[in-house]
Amino acid sequence: MSLDLDAKARGKREETKASNRQAIIDAARQVFAELGYGATTVRDIIRATDLASGTFYNYFKSKEEVFQALQDETALRVRPRLRAERIRARTFEEFIAGSFRTFFDFVKNDHSTFATMRRNPEMQRVRIDTPEVVAGFDELRVDLERAIESGVVPDADPDLLMASIVGVAFEIANHLVARDDIDVDDAAKFATALFLGGVQALPKRKR
Amino acid sequence: MSLDLDAKARGKREETKASNRQAIIDAARQVFAELGYGATTVRDIIRATDLASGTFYNYFKSKEEVFQALQDETALRVRPRLRAERIRARTFEEFIAGSFRTFFDFVKNDHSTFATMRRNPEMQRVRIDTPEVVAGFDELRVDLERAIESGVVPDADPDLLMASIVGVAFEIANHLVARDDIDVDDAAKFATALFLGGVQALPKRKR
DNA sequence: AGAGTTCATGACACTCCGTCAACTTTCGGG
DNA sequence: CCCGAAAGTTGACGGAGTGTCATGAACTCT
Incomplete structure (x- = not known):
């Protein structure tokens, strides 16, 4: 029931990787808008997803990089x-x-x-x-x-x-x-x- | 033997205040140029002076403010x-x-x-x-x-x-x-x- | 199904921050 | 000149955020 049409072509691994990345980006946009860039922490961003703190660093090196x-x-x-x-x-x-x-x-x-x-x-x-x-x-x-x-x-x-x-x-x-x-x-x-x-x-x- | 000609007009208190402030600014310019703004910490700046860490905050609220x-x-x-x-x-x-x-x-x-x-x-x-x-x-x-x-x-x-x-x-x-x-x-x-x-x-x- | 690979997890060690109680220096009136 | 008040300095401390890593779970491929 995924809306991601590319999903069938990818394995589950790649699929969740892409969706995690996007989830982080979306969360970041949300939180930046709410708290401002300076005031938001990496933890704030990751907390707005259902991922664990360490996971963030599998996708981005820093807050700056998400930005x-x-x-x-x-x-x-x-x-x-x-x-x-x-x-x-x-x-x-x-x-x-x-x-x-x-x-x-x-x-x-x-x-x-x-x-x-x-x-x-x-x-x-x-x-x-x-x-x-x-x-x-x-x-x-x-x-x-x-x-x-x-x-x-x-x-x-x-x-x-x-x-x-x-x-x-x-x-x-x-x-x-x-x-x-x-x-x-x-x-x-x-x-x-x-x-x-x-x-x-x-x-x-x-x- | 001070080069600060205004000094005679001021009390010693005001004089050191002004010179401390300037010392911090000068140190900051130095350190920013050396390490880059993002990489320098407030401690780096104060360490480049002969002042204690707490003193910084009598003059500036943050690194941003020195900048x-x-x-x-x-x-x-x-x-x-x-x-x-x-x-x-x-x-x-x-x-x-x-x-x-x-x-x-x-x-x-x-x-x-x-x-x-x-x-x-x-x-x-x-x-x-x-x-x-x-x-x-x-x-x-x-x-x-x-x-x-x-x-x-x-x-x-x-x-x-x-x-x-x-x-x-x-x-x-x-x-x-x-x-x-x-x-x-x-x-x-x-x-x-x-x-x-x-x-x-x-x-x-x-x- | 099993071995191997890849990724998620969250506790941990570390860095930096800003504060504050104790101390030192300066000021000013007697 | 002296002494109490005011102002300023000090560095240790509590708190917050960061990035890492050993462990374990989930997926892939054969």
């Missing part, structure tokens, strides 16, 4: 959306606009790590070099270099361009999560305008 | 430089260019928290809302709103503009510290161009 796994799951959810948006884009403007729009929308609406994170000020470390995150950055870089190749964007330093985009994206994302009076659309339009035309092109504020 | 004090010292060093640069600026372009230039220069050349921080990947938390940091942000915001008032910058959302500037500044700062092949001047010109004219205005890469 990374959480981040990875989060990145795994955004990345396809960003990819789809990029494929749809026909111009550099659409590319930039779509990427910001999608990212901000995710941050605001998906009840992911971002939300619980910002509720706990100590968890400033939003970005962690988890495989999925790195892959996402790589994809962005490839597209930027393609844009440079094709002459749509001047032959600027791609590292600095990446840094600027990422910096703006995450910094504005913080505001989106922390405050309610900022609209996802406005934020996306703002960031897009900044990259396309600098401060002079910025949209006027609604009063 | 904040360090950050505050760092901010205290940049802020006057940024202020001077702003006063010198006669146009918005000079304002933006000068600010980025000064900040990047500080990050790269002042052997401050930034440097030790980047050597320890776990210390991603560069920004902390320490009094000096908050004051610095406030100053920036005032200038931005003045620029908006005077019509030099469109009437855009100042929060989003702040976020963009700060995001770009810190993200590029990370690259500056992490890598040697990026020039402070190039970075400042890049960021300035981005804000003044968007991607089309970006300087071409040196090959």
Whole structure:
């Protein structure tokens, strides 16, 4: 009566291993949201499962590592959306606009790590070099270099361009999560305008 | 034979209090750089002074709090430089260019928290809302709103503009510290161009 | 079914933390 | 200058969290 369709293909051993791992991750998400990252102990996490304390260490080296796994799951959810948006884009403007729009929308609406994170000020470390995150950055870089190749964007330093985009994206994302009076659309339009035309092109504020 | 010129004005009590506090901060900077933030214990810090373990807690509540004090010292060093640069600026372009230039220069050349921080990947938390940091942000915001008032910058959302500037500044700062092949001047010109004219205005890469 | 492998268990030893009662130093009024 | 009060220092101690490991249970394969 398992919902895990892969289960038949695996032995029971592998199956419980996978389910234990997931149980720990789920418990961690729960407990982090409840107590905050700093305040939760490894024991708190394992207590929220039906496993014994020692078992935790068969799956993760530390609390930090579970957190990374959480981040990875989060990145795994955004990345396809960003990819789809990029494929749809026909111009550099659409590319930039779509990427910001999608990212901000995710941050605001998906009840992911971002939300619980910002509720706990100590968890400033939003970005962690988890495989999925790195892959996402790589994809962005490839597209930027393609844009440079094709002459749509001047032959600027791609590292600095990446840094600027990422910096703006995450910094504005913080505001989106922390405050309610900022609209996802406005934020996306703002960031897009900044990259396309600098401060002079910025949209006027609604009063 | 003290070098502390304020000492005569203070009683001995206050004097040792101040010097103990500074001793702890200095020891912390040292030890953080050596072991990394996560790996150092409060005991490590106090052991690097000639004080007893309990004394630490007369000055700071936790390791985190010493770290904040360090950050505050760092901010205290940049802020006057940024202020001077702003006063010198006669146009918005000079304002933006000068600010980025000064900040990047500080990050790269002042052997401050930034440097030790980047050597320890776990210390991603560069920004902390320490009094000096908050004051610095406030100053920036005032200038931005003045620029908006005077019509030099469109009437855009100042929060989003702040976020963009700060995001770009810190993200590029990370690259500056992490890598040697990026020039402070190039970075400042890049960021300035981005804000003044968007991607089309970006300087071409040196090959 | 039996030998072998893999994993779960929870008690244990260890580290670090923050406190506190006892002690030392400084202050200030007489 | 002296002495009682105030402020600060000390390190030992109780408590909490960590990661490990010997033991035993569960699964796999033949």
